[in-house]
Amino acid sequence: xxxxVGYVGKNQALPVxxxxxxRLEYRGYDSSGVAMFNGKNIFSVKAVGRIxxxxxxxxxxxxxxxxxxxxxxxxxxxxxxxxxxxxxxxNAHPHCDCSxxxxxxxxxxxxxxxxxxxxxxxxxxxxxxxxxxxxVAHLLEDLYRGDITVALRQALPxxxxxxxxxxxxxxEQGKMLVAKQGSPLVIGLAEDETxxxxxxxxxxxxxxxxxxxxxxEIAEINGGTLKIFDSQWSEIxxxxxxxxxxxxxxxxQGFDHFMHKEIFEQPExxxxxxxxxxxxxxxxxxxxxLDEISERLRASKRVVIVACGTARNAGLVAENMFEEFSxxxxxxxxxxxxxxxxxxxxxxxxxxxxxxxxxxxxxxAALKEAKExxxxxxxxxxxxxxSIARLTDAGIYNHIGPEIAVASTKAFTSQLSIxxxxxxxxxxxxxxxxxxxxxxxxxxxxxxxxxxxxxxxxEIIKKIAKKxxxxxxxxxxxxxxxxxxxxxxxxxxxEVSYIxxxxxxxGEMKHGPIAMxxxxxxxxxxxxxxxxxxKNLSNMEExxxxxxxxxxxxxxxxDRIAKVADDIIFIPETLEMLTPILSAIPLxxxxxxxxxxxxxxxxxxxxxxxxxxxx
Numbered sequence: 111x112x113x114x115v116g117y118v119g120k121n122q123a124l125p126v127x128x129x130x131x132x133r134l135e136y137r138g139y140d141s142s143g144v145a146m147f148n149g150k151n152i153f154s155v156k157a158v159g160r161i162x163x164x165x166x167x168x169x170x171x172x173x174x175x176x177x178x179x180x181x182x183x184x185x186x187x188x189x190x191x192x193x194x195x196x197x198x199x200x201n202a203h204p205h206c207d208c209s210x211x212x213x214x215x216x217x218x219x220x221x222x223x224x225x226x227x228x229x230x231x232x233x234x235x236x237x238x239x240x241x242x243x244x245x246v247a248h249l250l251e252d253l254y255r256g257d258i259t260v261a262l263r264q265a266l267p268x269x270x271x272x273x274x275x276x277x278x279x280x281x282e283q284g285k286m287l288v289a290k291q292g293s294p295l296v297i298g299l300a301e302d303e304t305x306x307x308x309x310x311x312x313x314x315x316x317x318x319x320x321x322x323x324x325x326x327e328i329a330e331i332n333g334g335t336l337k338i339f340d341s342q343w344s345e346i347x348x349x350x351x352x353x354x355x356x357x358x359x360x361x362x363q364g365f366d367h368f369m370h371k372e373i374f375e376q377p378e379x380x381x382x383x384x385x386x387x388x389x390x391x392x393x394x395x396x397x398x399x400l401d402e403i404s405e406r407l408r409a410s411k412r413v414v415i416v417a418c419g420t421a422r423n424a425g426l427v428a429e430n431m432f433e434e435f436s437x438x439x440x441x442x443x444x445x446x447x448x449x450x451x452x453x454x455x456x457x458x459x460x461x462x463x464x465x466x467x468x469x470x471x472x473x474x475a476a477l478k479e480a481k482e483x484x485x486x487x488x489x490x491x492x493x494x495x496x497s498i499a500r501l502t503d504a505g506i507y508n509h510i511g512p513e514i515a516v517a518s519t520k521a522f523t524s525q526l527s528i529x530x531x532x533x534x535x536x537x538x539x540x541x542x543x544x545x546x547x548x549x550x551x552x553x554x555x556x557x558x559x560x561x562x563x564x565x566x567x568x569e570i571i572k573k574i575a576k577k578x579x580x581x582x583x584x585x586x587x588x589x590x591x592x593x594x595x596x597x598x599x600x601x602x603x604x605e606v607s608y609i610x611x612x613x614x615x616x617g618e619m620k621h622g623p624i625a626m627x628x629x630x631x632x633x634x635x636x637x638x639x640x641x642x643x644x645k646n647l648s649n650m651e652e653x654x655x656x657x658x659x660x661x662x663x664x665x666x667x668x669d670r671i672a673k674v675a676d677d678i679i680f681i682p683e684t685l686e687m688l689t690p691i692l693s694a695i696p697l698x699x700x701x702x703x704x705x706x707x708x709x710x711x712x713x714x715x716x717x718x719x720x721x722x723x724x725x
Contacts, residue, residue: 119303123185130312139189146182195240207251218272377558393547426594468496575703
C-alpha cells in the first residue's frame with residue numbers, strides 16, 4: 111500500500127516522480143500528489159483517483175506555472191491508501207506545516223497522533239486534514255530552529271508507530287531527509303541524482319545500485335552528498351547492493367494484465383525457485399540460506415508458521431507436508447493474531463514467516479515477538495533486502511522477479527515449491543527415506559511442464575468462467591492438501607471479481623454451510639485422485655442432490671467425476687502433496703476470467719493493497 115518517491119538531482123524532478131508513482135500503482139491507492147522545489151518555492155498538486163487524474167491537473171497549469179514546475183530538481187511524491195480520513199485532495203499527501211515550508215510524505219501509521227495533535231493545536235498550530243501524517247509536519251515546524259535535521263532528531267523520539275518519511279524544507283535548498291521505522295524505504299544511487307522510493311520498481315529505470323534502510327535509520331541527502339545515521343544518530347557506512355532483476359520484468363510484455371502475465375510466468379518461476387536447490391540422486395534439499403542454522407533446525411521440536419492471506423494458505427499446505435514427511439508438529443497462525451494470543455513459544459520452536467514482499471507489517475510484528483521469546487526464526491520472501499529478510503536468523507528467497515498484480519499468483523506456487531524443499535530437508539533430518547525424497551524431487555522437477563499443459567487449457571477455463579461470472583456466491587471445497595487450495599481459490603475470486611466466495615473443508619460442508627446451497631449457489635471442488643478422492647465424490651453427491659451446480663478440478667483420465675460435475679478442468683497426475691501447486695493454476699485462471707467477464711480492473715482491485723505495511 112501507499113507509494114513513496116523522492117528525487118534530488120540536476121534533472122527535472124517531475125518526470126521521475128510521475129514515472130515512479132506509475133510503477134508503484136500495483137501497491138493499491140486512492141489518491142496521489144507531488145510537491146516540488148524549484149529553488150524558490152514549493153509547488154504541490156494533489157488528485158483523487160488514478161495518477162492520470164494527477165497528470166490531468168498538472169497539465170491544466172498556466173504555461174508560466176508549468177515552467178516553474180519543470181525547473182524543480184527536488185521533489186517528493188506519494189500514492190495514498192486511506193487509513194485516517196476519506197480519500198480526498200486535502201487528505202492526500204504530501205502534507206505541510208502552517209508556514210508551508212516543511213513538506214513530507216509518509217507510509218505507516220502514527221499511533222499517538224491524537225495526543226500530538228492536541229499538544230500542537232494548544233500551541234496554535236492549525237490542521238487542515240484528517241490524517242495522522244500531518245501532525246509530523248507541524249511537529250517539525252514546532253521544533254525547527256534553522257536545521258531540519260536537528261528538528262527531525264528531536265521529533266522522532268516523540269513519534270510512536272510505523273513510518274517511512276521523506277521530508278523537504280523550503281528554507282534548506284537541496285536537502286531531503288529520509289527516516290524508516292517499520293515501513294520500507296530504499297535509496298537509489300545514480301550519477302548526479304538520488305532517488306528514494308518505497309519499492310525498487312520505482313528506481314530501476316535509473317539505477318540498480320541501492321541502499322536499503324533498516325529500522326531506526328535516517329538518511330540526509332544534501333545535493334550530491336548522502337549521510338546515513340543509526341537510531342542513535344551516529345553516522346554509519348552502508349554498502350550499496352545491486353538489483354539483479356530488470357525493469358522489463360515489471361512490464362506487461364504483451365499481456366492485458368500483470369495478473370495474466372504472472373499466471374503464465376509460473377513454470378519459469380518454479381524453475382527459478384528450485385534451481386540449484388536440490389540433489390535428486392542424493393534425495394537432498396540444498397538450501398544455502400539455512401546452512402548456518404542447520405543443526406538448530408535439526409534440534410527443533412515444533413514449527414509455527416506465521417503469514418497473512420495467500421502466504422498463510424501456502425503455510426497451511428506446508429503444515430500437512432511437514433507433519434506427514436518429517437513428523438514435526440506444525441501449526442499455522444494468522445500473523446495478525448499471533449502476538450495477541452500469548453502463544454506458547456520456547457527455544458525448541460522454529461517460527462517460519464512467509465511473505466512475498468517481506469514487508470507485511472503483521473508478519474514482521476509476529477517475527478519480533480518470536481525473536482523476543484528466543485525462537486529460531488526463518489523467512490521465505492521474494493524481495494532481497496526486505497525487512498523480514500533482514501530480521502530472521504536465516505531464510506530462502508523466491509527469486510521469481512517482481513510480482514506486480516495485487517492478487518498473488520506466482521508467489522503462491524513458488525512458496526509451495528520452496529516449502530516442499532524445506533519439507534524434504536526437515537524430513538531427511540528425521541524420518542524421511544532416501545527413496546521418498548527422490549520421488550518427491552522427481553515430481554517437483556516435472557511441475558513446470560505439467561503447468562504448461564494446464565495453461566494450454568485456458569480457453570476451456572475461460573468458457574467456464576464466462577458461464578458462472580454472474581453468480582453472487584461461490585463455495586470452494588477440498589480436503590487434506592487441497593483444503594488450503596480451496597481457501598486460496600476463494601480468496602482469488604473475492605479479490606478480483608468481488609463475488610462472495612468461501613473456502614471450506616469439504617467434510618465440514620454438511621455441518622452448516624450446505625444450508626446455502628441451491629441452483630444459484632455454485633461449488634468448485636478440488637478433487638484429484640488422491641487419498642480422499644472417494645470422500646470428495648460423496649460430498650459432491652450431497653451438493654448435487656440439493657440442485658447445486660458443480661465445477662470440478664480433477665486428475666486427467668478420471669471418468670467417474672463426470673457423473674456428478676457439471677464442468678470439469680483436468681490437471682496432470684502428480685504426488686498428492688504437490689496437487690495444490692497444479693490446482694492453483696486453473697483456480698487463478700478461473701478468477702481472472704470471471705473478473706474480465708465482469709469488466710473489472712484485475713490488477714488493481716478496489717480497497718486492496720499489494721503490500722500491507724500497516725497493522
